[in-house]
Amino acid sequence: MPRRSRWMHLVTGLVAGVTLGVFLKLCLRSGSRTTMEPCPEAARSISDLDPLNLVGLAPNETVQNSNRTLVFVGVMTAEQYLTSRAKAVYETWGQELPGRIAFFSSEVSRAPDLPLIPLKNVDDSYPPQKKSFLMLLYMYEKYGDKFEWFMRADDDVYVRGDKLEEFLRSVDSRKPQFIGQAGRGTGAERDALALDYNENFCMGGPGVLISQETLRRVAPHVKYCLKHLYTTHEDVELGRCVAKFAGVSCTWSYDMQTILHHNGSGELAYTSRLKTREVHRAITLHPVKDHRQMYRIHTYFKVSLHQSRWSNGICEIVGSS
Numbered sequence: 001m002p003r004r005s006r007w008m009h010l011v012t013g014l015v016a017g018v019t020l021g022v023f024l025k026l027c028l029r030s031g032s033r034t035t036m037e038p039c040p041e042a043a044r045s046i047s048d049l050d051p052l053n054l055v056g057l058a059p060n061e062t063v064q065n066s067n068r069t070l071v072f073v074g075v076m077t078a079e080q081y082l083t084s085r086a087k088a089v090y091e092t093w094g095q096e097l098p099g100r101i102a103f104f105s106s107e108v109s110r111a112p113d114l115p116l117i118p119l120k121n122v123d124d125s126y127p128p129q130k131k132s133f134l135m136l137l138y139m140y141e142k143y144g145d146k147f148e149w150f151m152r153a154d155d156d157v158y159v160r161g162d163k164l165e166e167f168l169r170s171v172d173s174r175k176p177q178f179i180g181q182a183g184r185g186t187g188a189e190r191d192a193l194a195l196d197y198n199e200n201f202c203m204g205g206p207g208v209l210i211s212q213e214t215l216r217r218v219a220p221h222v223k224y225c226l227k228h229l230y231t232t233h234e235d236v237e238l239g240r241c242v243a244k245f246a247g248v249s250c251t252w253s254y255d256m257q258t259i260l261h262h263n264g265s266g267e268l269a270y271t272s273r274l275k276t277r278e279v280h281r282a283i284t285l286h287p288v289k290d291h292r293q294m295y296r297i298h299t300y301f302k303v304s305l306h307q308s309r310w311s312n313g314i315c316e317i318v319g320s321s
């Protein structure tokens with residue numbers, strides 16, 4: 001009996017030891033798999049992006065102590081437009097914002113000369129709903145407390161930084177704001193868009209402005225909104241999400257149509273004379289389909305602004321004498 005019992009002890013001990021060993025080994029291995037495995041080169045370069053450094057924001061810069069934290073502009077672009085439209089935006093109006101700018105594109109996008117954020121698991125397919133919603137989430141997570149306003153822009157829009165500043169400083173950014181050119185659709189169209197009676201949306205093209213408070217309310221729910229899409233219209237879905245979680249609809253006023261200007265001539269828009277009332281009153285011009293026009297428009301405003309300052313100067317001199 002004692003002999004057998006000793007055997008039993010030995011066998012039990014062996015089994016327990018081996019089990020424990022295998023268990024520990026599995027544990028350690030799965031632990032090291034999640035935390036220690038080196039990232040592939042491409043993945044590392046993205047996850048190592050320093051969001052502040054990327055847009056030239058100092059860690060101590062705040063809404064209170066900097067005049068370049070009024071607005072963060074997120075430009076939605078695609079790999080095929082990085083060296084044309086996105087580059088043109090960055091080299092023109094992108095340099096004159098009362099804030100910062102970054103470009104959001106598909107995961108595989110690379111552009112060493114641009115503040116570019118290739119969004120994980122996002123491709124360049126149309127409609128860009130995932131890109132748009134994940135851009136909002138990124139803006140909230142990385143810059144949410146650094147800026148008063150957030151703008152969702154396309155890569156074919158021209159934005160006048162000086163006019164944008166003047167406008168934004170006149171609106172209370174502490175309230176949930178959702179500003180743009182409102183669209184509602186009519187009758188059958190409304191049915192197709194699946195909009196409730198109290199819902200509308202800001203049309204994406206000419207630009208959409210979102211206050212910090214709106215972003216704070218909406219961003220944590222973008223995954224929900226992405227799972228509950230009713231249409232293929234990215235701006236309609238954003239409107240639905242904002243209505244649901246921020247409780248506001250797109251600010252509608254006649255002004256918005258003139259200051260966020262959309263010209264319906266497609267490819268031809270803003271390719272001819274720029275010295276018009278519409279162009280001069282606008283904060284944004286949409287669409288600028290050919291990126292070479294972006295440089296032309298930029299030069300036009302620089303020259304005309306310079307001239308108007310100069311003539312204002314003369315007026316002042318004449319007026320004061």
Ligand SMILES: *[C@@H]1O[C@H](CO)[C@@H](O)[C@H](O)[C@H]1NC(C)=O
Nearest residue numbers: 058059060061062064065066
């Ligand atoms: C932020 O820090 C930099 C470097 O330490 C300093 O030069 C700059 O004046 C600071 N800016 C503000 C607004 O405090």
Ligand SMILES: *[C@@H]1O[C@H](CO)[C@@H](O)[C@H](O)[C@H]1NC(C)=O
Nearest residue numbers: 066067068096097098099161
């Ligand atoms: C911010 O202020 C500095 C210093 O006063 C000025 O040189 C700069 O042009 C201002 N930038 C903007 C975007 O207003």
Ligand SMILES: *[C@@H]1O[C@H](CO)[C@@H](O)[C@H](O)[C@H]1NC(C)=O
Nearest residue numbers: 263265268269270271272278
């Ligand atoms: C839109 O653009 C076209 C082509 O440049 C121009 O003829 C037309 O006057 C523009 N419309 C408005 C409202 O600016």
